[in-house]
Amino acid sequence: xxxxxxxxxxxxxxxxxxxxxxxxxxxxxxxxxxxxxxxxxxxxxxxxxxxxxxxxxxxxxxxxxxxxxxxxxxxxxxxxxxxxxxxxxxxxxxxxxxxxxxxxxxxxxxxxx
Amino acid sequence: xxxxxxxxxxxxxxxxxxxxxxxxxxxxxxxxxxxxxxxxxxxxxxxxxxxxxxxxxxxxxxxxxxxxxxxxxxxxxxxxxxxxxxxxxxxxxxxxxxxxxxxxxxxx
Numbered sequence: 001x002x003x004x005x006x007x008x009x010x011x012x013x014x015x016x017x018x019x020x021x022x023x024x025x026x027x028x029x030x031x032x033x034x035x036x037x038x039x040x041x042x043x044x045x046x047x048x049x050x051x052x053x054x055x056x057x058x059x060x061x062x063x064x065x066x067x068x069x070x071x072x073x074x075x076x077x078x079x080x081x082x083x084x085x086x087x088x089x090x091x092x093x094x095x096x097x098x099x100x101x102x103x104x105x106x107x108x109x110x111x112x113x
Numbered sequence: 114x115x116x117x118x119x120x121x122x123x124x125x126x127x128x129x130x131x132x133x134x135x136x137x138x139x140x141x142x143x144x145x146x147x148x149x150x151x152x153x154x155x156x157x158x159x160x161x162x163x164x165x166x167x168x169x170x171x172x173x174x175x176x177x178x179x180x181x182x183x184x185x186x187x188x189x190x191x192x193x194x195x196x197x198x199x200x201x202x203x204x205x206x207x208x209x210x211x212x213x214x215x216x217x218x219x220x221x
Contacts, residue, residue, distance in 0.1 A: 004155075033208070042117075042201050042211030043156070056208050090155055097207055101146065104156040 002026070004093050004105035012111045013081050021076040021108045025093030031055075032074040033102065034066055035090040043090055049074060050097050078110075086112045117204060119212035126220050131189040133215045135202035138183060142204040145178060147187045150199045150214070159187070159200075194219045 005024045013019050025032050031050040035043035045058040049068035063079045072093075078085055088109050092102035116138045125131045137145070143164050148156040162169045162176045162185075169176045175188040185202055199214040 035209070040213075042203075042213045043209070045208040045210070048208060058208065092156075092209075101144075101158050101161050102209065103158065104148075106155040 004091055004103050006089075006091050006105040006108050008108060009106065010109045010111075012113060015081055015083060015112055017081050018077065018079045019081060019110060021078075021089050021091075021110070023074045023076070023091030023093075023105060025072050025074070025091075026103055029093035029095050029103075030072055031094045031097055032068055032072065033092045033094075034074070034076045035092065035104075036060075037088040037090055037107070039087070046076070048097075055097065081112045083112050086110060117202060117210050117212040119200075119202060119215045121213070122216050122218070124218045124220060125192050127192060127194055129192055131187075131192045131196070131217055131219075133187045133189075133200050133202075133217065135185040135187075135212055136183055137185065137202070137204045137210075139204060139210070140183070142183075142206075144205045145176075145185050146203045146205070146209065147174075147176065148201045148203060148211075150201065152198075156201065189217075192217075192219050194221060 007022045033048040034046040037043040047066040048056040052068045066076045068074045088107040090107045091105045094102045146161040147159045173190045177186045197219045201211050201214045203209040203211045
């Protein structure tokens with residue numbers, strides 16, 4: 001069985017640009033969450049989606065948005081990129097809303113120059 | 114607000130036991146997790162414990178939870194060089210709140 005897959009694995013963008021990150025959950029998992037991990041820190045919660053509805057939003061500006069599709073895959077969009085958005089973006093999926101634990105993908109490394 | 118704290122670094126010799134500690138503040142935490150992250154990789158779920166449990170053992174891993182003191186620990190028996198990584202504790206429900214991670218260095 002495939003785990004959580006994220007694309008692309010690495011990305012370099014210029015300040016002010018827009019980026020879309022993609023995530024495919026484990027088959028059968030209905031919840032997807034997004035986390036930002038800045039170098040040297042623990043992951044910070046950005047969004048959670050369950051059954052295509054937003055179930056939680058972290059303390060991130062409106063430049064960050066996400067959605068979940070009918071096949072439970074998800075996109076994270078970031079507009080007007082800042083240097084401080086450079087981080088590892090992690091997607092996690094879970095069977096329900098996460099009580100049995102989350103499985104993380106390998107992440108997308110975003111570098112903003 | 115929610116806060117999870119961990120010590121930054123732990124160094125042990127191969128074959129010794131490692132104990133990684135974590136404290137949290139959210140009294141509504143229902144699940145507490147330990148994740149492992151190797152360089153350049155995502156997070157690997159090691160184990161988790163429900164808040165109504167005191168202890169959970171899973172092969173070389175032992176998790177202890179002191180709910181009164183909001184203290185969580187992970188003991189790794191017979192630590193191997195392959196256990197060298199950053200270990201994160203996290204609490205939930207729903208959204209995970211992570212500590213800043215403990216870097217475990219295993220010396221041969």
